[in-house]
Amino acid sequence: xxxxxxxxxxxxxxxxxxxxxxxxxxxxxxxxxxxxxxxxxxxxxxxxxxxxxxxxxxxxxxxxxxxxxxxxxxxxxxxxxxxxxxxxxxxxxxxxxxxxxxxxxxxxxxxxxx
Amino acid sequence: xxxxxxxxxxxxxxxxxxxxxxxxxxxxxxxxxxxxxxxxxxxxxxxxxxxxxxxxxxxxxxxxxxxxxxxxxxxxxxxxxxxxxxxxxxxxxxxxxxxxxxxxxxxxxxxx
Numbered sequence: 001x002x003x004x005x006x007x008x009x010x011x012x013x014x015x016x017x018x019x020x021x022x023x024x025x026x027x028x029x030x031x032x033x034x035x036x037x038x039x040x041x042x043x044x045x046x047x048x049x050x051x052x053x054x055x056x057x058x059x060x061x062x063x064x065x066x067x068x069x070x071x072x073x074x075x076x077x078x079x080x081x082x083x084x085x086x087x088x089x090x091x092x093x094x095x096x097x098x099x100x101x102x103x104x105x106x107x108x109x110x111x112x113x114x
Numbered sequence: 115x116x117x118x119x120x121x122x123x124x125x126x127x128x129x130x131x132x133x134x135x136x137x138x139x140x141x142x143x144x145x146x147x148x149x150x151x152x153x154x155x156x157x158x159x160x161x162x163x164x165x166x167x168x169x170x171x172x173x174x175x176x177x178x179x180x181x182x183x184x185x186x187x188x189x190x191x192x193x194x195x196x197x198x199x200x201x202x203x204x205x206x207x208x209x210x211x212x213x214x215x216x217x218x219x220x221x222x223x224x225x226x
Contacts, residue, residue, distance in 0.1 A: 031212055043150075043158060043203060045213040056213055091157060098212035100146040100165060105157040 004106035023092030033093040120217025137204035
């Protein structure tokens, strides 16, 4: 069964450093998302991406964040200058269509900022 | 934007009993309501979803009911088993955009 894959599974970085989280969505899906989950809290939407551009973003997704689809398969989330409060589990998701369809989640990248 | 409230935050049931989790939403134009199960340290996985053209959907021991007038939907788990222990999240998409807005989660503990 096809699935969303994410790398790395765990990333430890120093405050102020840049990190890139990588995702390979399911191949025939058109919509891609990043969500984050701070430990013990709910899943929060960061950004959605369709047709090679951001379609929606949340207040969390400020200028420190960016997304890119550098080739036909990868979808990346970059945090330019990490802060302690960026420590969380970051989930990539994809869906075949937009609204009213299931979002398939990757296994997540645990980001720890020290 | 969409606001999704979920209750209770924790739920402890005896094995074999039923569990019910309720969510309310704010955007009356919402028309897709998924439920995700998240085991410790793992990804959210869809367990059931419902669209606004039906009021109830069942899949074995799991059912979801939707009341569009009252703007709430509920997850029902019957004959609970220890492997049902997890955090359950409801979500709603809202009328605009494709994102999911998640509820706060319910930690379900099934005691053997």
